[in-house]
Amino acid sequence: MSTENLNIKEDLDSVQLAPAQQVELNNLLNECHEYLQHCDDELITKAFTLSFLSHQGNARASGEPYYLHPLEVTRIVVKEIGMDDVSVAAALLHDTVEDTEVSLEDIRREFGDVVAHLIDGMTKISGVFKNKGVKQAETFMKLLLSMADDLRVVLIKFADRLHNMRTIQHLPRKKQLNIATETMELFAPLAHRFGIYNIKSEFEDLSFKTLDPTGYKFIARKLREKKDAREAFISKFMEPVEEQLESSGFRFTIKGRPKHIYSIYRKMTRQQKPFEEIYDLFAIRIILLDPHTKEDCWRVYSFITDSYTPIPERFRDFISVPKANGYQSLHTTVITNTGQKVEVQIRTEQMDEIAEKGFAAHWRYKEGAKKEEDINRFVDWVRDVLDNPRPDAAVEFVEDFQLNLYTDEIYVFSPKGELITLPKGATPIDFAFEIHSEIGERALAAKVNGKIVPLRQKLKSGDQVEIITGKQFNLNPDWINDVVTHKARARLRQFIKQKERKVSDQGREIWARKAERAGIELPDQELAKIANKLKYPSTQKLFFDIGSGVFDVGKLVKAVKSYVSKGRIDEAETGEDAVSSATDHYQIAHDLKNTGGTSEGLILNGELTDVRYSYARCCNPIPGDDIIGFISREGDIKIHRVSCKNTRHLIKTDGERIVDISWARNIGSQFMAAIRVVGEDRVGLVSDLSSLISKTLKTNMKSVNVTSDSGMFEGTLIIMVEDIKHLDKVISRLQKVEGIKEVYRYE
Numbered sequence: 240m241s242t243e244n245l246n247i248k249e250d251l252d253s254v255q256l257a258p259a260q261q262v263e264l265n266n267l268l269n270e271c272h273e274y275l276q277h278c279d280d281e282l283i284t285k286a287f288t289l290s291f292l293s294h295q296g297n298a299r300a301s302g303e304p305y306y307l308h309p310l311e312v313t314r315i316v317v318k319e320i321g322m323d324d325v326s327v328a329a330a331l332l333h334d335t336v337e338d339t340e341v342s343l344e345d346i347r348r349e350f351g352d353v354v355a356h357l358i359d360g361m362t363k364i365s366g367v368f369k370n371k372g373v374k375q376a377e378t379f380m381k382l383l384l385s386m387a388d389d390l391r392v393v394l395i396k397f398a399d400r401l402h403n404m405r406t407i408q409h410l411p412r413k414k415q416l417n418i419a420t421e422t423m424e425l426f427a428p429l430a431h432r433f434g435i436y437n438i439k440s441e442f443e444d445l446s447f448k449t450l451d452p453t454g455y456k457f458i459a460r461k462l463r464e465k466k467d468a469r470e471a472f473i474s475k476f477m478e479p480v481e482e483q484l485e486s487s488g489f490r491f492t493i494k495g496r497p498k499h500i501y502s503i504y505r506k507m508t509r510q511q512k513p514f515e516e517i518y519d520l521f522a523i524r525i526i527l528l529d530p531h532t533k534e535d536c537w538r539v540y541s542f543i544t545d546s547y548t549p550i551p552e553r554f555r556d557f558i559s560v561p562k563a564n565g566y567q568s569l570h571t572t573v574i575t576n577t578g579q580k581v582e583v584q585i586r587t588e589q590m591d592e593i594a595e596k597g598f599a600a601h602w603r604y605k606e607g608a609k610k611e612e613d614i615n616r617f618v619d620w621v622r623d624v625l626d627n628p629r630p631d632a633a634v635e636f637v638e639d640f641q642l643n644l645y646t647d648e649i650y651v652f653s654p655k656g657e658l659i660t661l662p663k664g665a666t667p668i669d670f671a672f673e674i675h676s677e678i679g680e681r682a683l684a685a686k687v688n689g690k691i692v693p694l695r696q697k698l699k700s701g702d703q704v705e706i707i708t709g710k711q712f713n714l715n716p717d718w719i720n721d722v723v724t725h726k727a728r729a730r731l732r733q734f735i736k737q738k739e740r741k742v743s744d745q746g747r748e749i750w751a752r753k754a755e756r757a758g759i760e761l762p763d764q765e766l767a768k769i770a771n772k773l774k775y776p777s778t779q780k781l782f783f784d785i786g787s788g789v790f791d792v793g794k795l796v797k798a799v800k801s802y803v804s805k806g807r808i809d810e811a812e813t814g815e816d817a818v819s820s821a822t823d824h825y826q827i828a829h830d831l832k833n834t835g836g837t838s839e840g841l842i843l844n845g846e847l848t849d850v851r852y853s854y855a856r857c858c859n860p861i862p863g864d865d866i867i868g869f870i871s872r873e874g875d876i877k878i879h880r881v882s883c884k885n886t887r888h889l890i891k892t893d894g895e896r897i898v899d900i901s902w903a904r905n906i907g908s909q910f911m912a913a914i915r916v917v918g919e920d921r922v923g924l925v926s927d928l929s930s931l932i933s934k935t936l937k938t939n940m941k942s943v944n945v946t947s948d949s950g951m952f953e954g955t956l957i958i959m960v961e962d963i964k965h966l967d968k969v970i971s972r973l974q975k976v977e978g979i980k981e982v983y984r985y986e
């Protein structure tokens with residue numbers, strides 16, 4: 240035993256906490272008593288004390304003493320996730336082994352194997368996150384692996400990340416962007432898969448606030464403005480229902496919280512609708528207090544439909560058929576006598592806790608065998624995901640994972656009556672792969688509810704599905720567009736890659752024969768350079784185009800000859816069509832090209848530089864926007880808005896190429912911006928708008944595109960502005976035009 244170990248033991252036994260820390264410890268213990276089923280005070284006291292002692296003298300980026308971080312993480316574990324006392328001890332000590340003198344052996348000796356095991360897991364994951372060279376997808380796989388080991392490690396990691404996100408403003412901007420992107424891309428989907436709705440929502444909102452502060456503030460302000468009206472509406476709507484509930488002796492609470500900010504944003508961008516048009520910004524939730532049961536939920540449903548007319552297609556019974564993450568509730572949408580649609584969710588207190596805390600709520604509610612069964616089912620899912628480790632497919636996997644998470648589920652039946660859960664939009668092909676990969680590979684047709692249907696037809700909840708298979712292998716690469724499950728997509732991608740490899744091998748042979756006849760001998764490395772000059776990312780892609788006849792091998796011969804003799808390729812010799820066909824195949828950075836210029840206008844990493852730059856066309860940044868630079872393969876800088884969806888992708892795949900940039904004070908040029916206008920159609924509206932813009936506001940208008948339909952008018956205006964202030968001025972002036980309902984910047 241080392242002397243250090245002895246110190247820890249002595250310190251733990253002899254130390255007297257100062258009054259301030261004693262208060263913090265007592266508060267924590269009180270919270271544990273309130274939220275946990277079982278609480279070992281001695282264990283938690285000891286963990287708190289060691290956490291305090293070992294982090295002494297260290298501070299966080301905010302300047303606060305370091306031990307407050309593990310303390311806050313622990314409070315999240317207790318109050319917002321609701322785990323057990325062993326997890327509480329592990330949360331208090333989660334950074335000790337990595338950041339302090341305390342060793343894993345010390346922890347094992349003082350706190351036992353389980354706490355040591357959890358902290359070991361936390362230390363390992365944190366190592367993965369610190370290693371900059373590791374791509375996000377691999378990190379994700381590691382997270383999943385540690386989950387299969389002990390799910391509590393990941394739950395504590397969620398709490399750790401949540402507290403780091405809550406205090407992210409103290410970090411440098413570039414770090415903020417990386418952490419926020421990672422949180423949005425990895426942690427939020429995983430929290431969703433665990434069903435921890437409250438934490439998933441906060442992950443998304445805090446990331447969104449970091450990545451797009453302007454968008455976040457806009458929606459937050461709109462929500463505040465509507466708060467009183469929303470509350471008044473809810474109480475009026477609930478009046479008749481509450482009367483019935485009370486006279487029948489129900490005990491209940493009502494929640495009418497709005498959707499979280501990021502989900503509103505996602506809806507606005509996905510449906511291209513202004514804030515006001517997203518009618519279901521909130522759902523009214525009726526929570527029946529203990530000891531009400533699921534039968535009571537149905538009675539409440541009948542009270543609601545006594546007062547309002549339900550829309551049958553929007554009824555969902557997640558009580559009889561819970562979602563895969565354990566969510567249970569009744570959902571119905573009704574129409575008021577003023578024609579407004581309102582979504583109502585009915586559930587018991589226990590169902591509500593599972594809805595908010597998801598998987599973690601099992602630690603509280605489910606006991607013994609049932610708990611084991613649920614945990615095993617989850618671990619099985621993780622194992623299944625990890626079963627086919629194809630490292631090149633990690634990024635694709637994460638994309639599939641996210642795709643599957645945010646879609647709703649449908650429930651279909653096998654011929655034997657087995658219930659299969661699939662994402663919405665699934666086809667019989669997905670179903671076939673879900674049953675067995677061999678069935679997917681040999682599928683010929685499907686029978687849905689007894690009728691033969693094409694394999695590509697979308698399934699509905701309640702369908703009974705039978706797959707008709709042939710003897711032969713029958714995979715069709717075109718199916719990739721008709722499947723939504725990870726299993727089916729992964730198998731089809733693998734198949735497509737095999738086919739591509741064949742074609743590109745053929746292309747390589749064609750080239751080898753031609754080269755031999757022309758007497759050319761060129762090492763592969765040199766050939767790769769020529770492929771790049773021809774705008775191909777690799778020789779494999781070039782050979783693929785040769786093999787499939789898209790690129791003429793004769794042109795490659797000419798290019799090689801001119802490269803060998805002059806050290807460069809003449810444009811004319813590669814041939815116009817060759818280059819253009821290559822570029823539409825691979826959409827390289829070129830389609831972002833814009834007018835650009837040298838960088839008088841931008842401050843790069845805090846200093847003026849002479850780098851060439853251009854503005855990304857996908858998001859058209861204008862001065863005042865939050866921006867970021869991305870060094871392209873050609874060595875110039877593409878400028879994107881931080882809120883641009885491509886930015887997120889770039890941070891994810893190529894974080895090292897990001898540079899911090901900001902606008903200089905005087906740019907002195909004009910920038911393109913699009914504005915969307917929605918309103919009532921009337922005679923002269925377009926001319927009113929255009930004269931307001933060009934005469935009153937002295938702003939250049941590049942184009943107007945208008946459609947009108949049943950009295951409504953929708954238009955997109957492209958104008959030239961100096962900066963964001965200029966744009967805001969135009970938007971706020973347009974809002975005052977008679978009949979105009981909504982004006983907003985459009986991407």
Ligand code: MN
Nearest residue numbers: 308333334399
């Ligand atoms: Mn931490």
